[in-house]
Amino acid sequence: MNTPTFTTHATTAQRHAQQRYQMLWRWHFYAGLFVMPLLLLLSITGTLYVFQPQIEALLYPNRLFVAVPAQDAARLSYSDLAQAAQAALPAQSSLLRVNVDNTADRSAELVYKLPSGRKTSIYLNPYNGQVLGRLDVDRRFMKVVRNLHRDLMLGRWGGILMELAATWTLVMLATGIALWWPDKSSQAVRSKGRLRPRAELQGRLWWRDLHTVIGIWFAAGAFFFVLSGMPWSGVWGANVKALATSMSFGYPASGVRTGHVHSARPGQTKLADEPFTQTPWATGDTAVPQSSHAGHGRASLDQIIAAIRQAGLAGGYELAVPQTMDGVFTASYYPADPQGQRTLHLDPYTGEVVAQTRYAQYGFLAKAISLGTALHMGQLAGRINQIVCAVIALALGALSLTGLIMWWSRRPRGTLAAPARTASAGRTLGWKLGLGALGLVFPLMGLTLILVALLDWWVFAPKRGRRVASAA
Incomplete structure (x- = not known):
C-alpha cells in the first residue's frame, strides 16, 4: 500500500535533483562562456612562461x-x-x-x-x-608573454578583465564539480561520477565525457592556480597586499635598518617601481629609502657590489641603480626557493647597507603567498614543477576547447543556447548563498555576478516567463 507514496517521493526527489542540475548547468554555462577565450590564453601563456629559462636560452643563445x-x-x-x-x-x-x-x-x-x-x-x-x-x-618574447598573461597588454583594464576571468573560473570549477557529483539525477546524466570517458560514445556526448573527466582530474590544480595567482591581481591582490602590510601579515614595518635614511612618506618610490624583472610580493609596497649624504663623493659600482658581497650575496641578483641624487642602490635576490629572498638598500655615497629584508621577516601570509607563487611559476621544485604546471595549464586549455566544441555542436543557429531555467529557487538556495559569499570575498566578481543574474532574469529569460512575471 505504501508503494505509490514511495514512488511519488522518489519521482519528486529526482525532479528536484534535475532542477538543481539545470540551475548549476546554467551558471556553469555563463561562467564558461566568459572564461573560455581568456582561459585558453592563460593556458598558452602560462605554459610558455614556466619554461622561460629554456625558451630564452633557445631564442637568444x-x-x-x-x-x-x-x-x-x-x-x-x-x-x-x-x-x-x-x-x-x-x-x-x-x-x-x-x-x-x-x-x-x-x-x-x-x-x-x-x-x-x-x-x-x-x-x-x-x-x-x-x-x-x-x-x-x-x-622581448617572454616579457610579451608575461604581459599577455597578466593584463592582455592593456594595462589596468586588461588586468581587471583577467582578474574577473580568474574569479569566474572558480565559479566554473565549483559548478562543474557539482554537476559531476553523483546524485539522484545520475540516471538522466550518465557522465556523472565518471573518471574516464566512455570509448563507445561519439559526437557531443564523447566530448562531454572528455570535458568532465579532464575537469575532475585537474580541478585541484586549477583551484590552486587561480588562488595562488590572485594575490598578484591589480584590484583584489593590491587590496590584500595593503591590508597584509598594514596588519603586519605581509612585510613587517620594522625592517633591519642602519645608517641614515629619510623616513618613508607619501609618494615615495616603492620597491615595485624599481626596474627589476620580478619583485617579491611581500616587499613590493615597501618604500625605498633615500640617502641623506647627497653631495658627497659617490661610491663606484664595484664598491657597491663589493659591499653586497660582504653582506652575503655573491651573485645571482639584480642591482637597481639610483636615478636621483638622494636615491639608493637596491639589490634584489629572487631565487627559485622564496625562502632565500632578500632585498638590500645601499647608500650610494657611503656604500652602507641602510635597510634590508629577508624571507624570515615576512608575515605568515606573505610567506604562504611567496611559496604559492614559486609553485605557480614552476620555480620551486625544478623541472618536475615546470612539467606539473604545464600539464595543469594545458588541461585548463583543453577544458576551454572541449567546452567550446560542446556548445557549438548543440547551439541552434543565431541563439545563445543557454541551458533552460527552472523554478527551483528553494532547492538551490545553498548554491546561491555560496555564489553570494564568493562575491563578497571577491567584490569585483560579485558586481559582475549581480549583472549576470539581472541579465539572466530579464534579457535571457524565456519570453513567456517575462510575460507571466509582468502580468503578476
Missing part, C-alpha cells in the same frame, strides 16, 4: 651565453663593463640595472634607459667587454 676561456681568465669589473656598454649606446643613455651573475658561461646583462624613453638590455662578454647584442626590455 648568442646574447645570453659566452665561450668560457682558459681557467685563469679574469672577468672584467662591472664598472668596466658599464663603460663598454655606455660607449655602444646613444649619448644620454642612463644605467638602470645591472644583473650580477658570476656563472662562468653567462654574459653580463646591463639595462639602460635610452634617450627615446625605451629600455634596452645590452649583453657583453664579461671576459673581454665585447658587445654581444641588445634586446628591447618590453618587447
Whole structure:
C-alpha cells in the first residue's frame, strides 16, 4: 500500500535533483562562456612562461651565453663593463640595472634607459667587454608573454578583465564539480561520477565525457592556480597586499635598518617601481629609502657590489641603480626557493647597507603567498614543477576547447543556447548563498555576478516567463 507514496517521493526527489542540475548547468554555462577565450590564453601563456629559462636560452643563445676561456681568465669589473656598454649606446643613455651573475658561461646583462624613453638590455662578454647584442626590455618574447598573461597588454583594464576571468573560473570549477557529483539525477546524466570517458560514445556526448573527466582530474590544480595567482591581481591582490602590510601579515614595518635614511612618506618610490624583472610580493609596497649624504663623493659600482658581497650575496641578483641624487642602490635576490629572498638598500655615497629584508621577516601570509607563487611559476621544485604546471595549464586549455566544441555542436543557429531555467529557487538556495559569499570575498566578481543574474532574469529569460512575471 505504501508503494505509490514511495514512488511519488522518489519521482519528486529526482525532479528536484534535475532542477538543481539545470540551475548549476546554467551558471556553469555563463561562467564558461566568459572564461573560455581568456582561459585558453592563460593556458598558452602560462605554459610558455614556466619554461622561460629554456625558451630564452633557445631564442637568444648568442646574447645570453659566452665561450668560457682558459681557467685563469679574469672577468672584467662591472664598472668596466658599464663603460663598454655606455660607449655602444646613444649619448644620454642612463644605467638602470645591472644583473650580477658570476656563472662562468653567462654574459653580463646591463639595462639602460635610452634617450627615446625605451629600455634596452645590452649583453657583453664579461671576459673581454665585447658587445654581444641588445634586446628591447618590453618587447622581448617572454616579457610579451608575461604581459599577455597578466593584463592582455592593456594595462589596468586588461588586468581587471583577467582578474574577473580568474574569479569566474572558480565559479566554473565549483559548478562543474557539482554537476559531476553523483546524485539522484545520475540516471538522466550518465557522465556523472565518471573518471574516464566512455570509448563507445561519439559526437557531443564523447566530448562531454572528455570535458568532465579532464575537469575532475585537474580541478585541484586549477583551484590552486587561480588562488595562488590572485594575490598578484591589480584590484583584489593590491587590496590584500595593503591590508597584509598594514596588519603586519605581509612585510613587517620594522625592517633591519642602519645608517641614515629619510623616513618613508607619501609618494615615495616603492620597491615595485624599481626596474627589476620580478619583485617579491611581500616587499613590493615597501618604500625605498633615500640617502641623506647627497653631495658627497659617490661610491663606484664595484664598491657597491663589493659591499653586497660582504653582506652575503655573491651573485645571482639584480642591482637597481639610483636615478636621483638622494636615491639608493637596491639589490634584489629572487631565487627559485622564496625562502632565500632578500632585498638590500645601499647608500650610494657611503656604500652602507641602510635597510634590508629577508624571507624570515615576512608575515605568515606573505610567506604562504611567496611559496604559492614559486609553485605557480614552476620555480620551486625544478623541472618536475615546470612539467606539473604545464600539464595543469594545458588541461585548463583543453577544458576551454572541449567546452567550446560542446556548445557549438548543440547551439541552434543565431541563439545563445543557454541551458533552460527552472523554478527551483528553494532547492538551490545553498548554491546561491555560496555564489553570494564568493562575491563578497571577491567584490569585483560579485558586481559582475549581480549583472549576470539581472541579465539572466530579464534579457535571457524565456519570453513567456517575462510575460507571466509582468502580468503578476
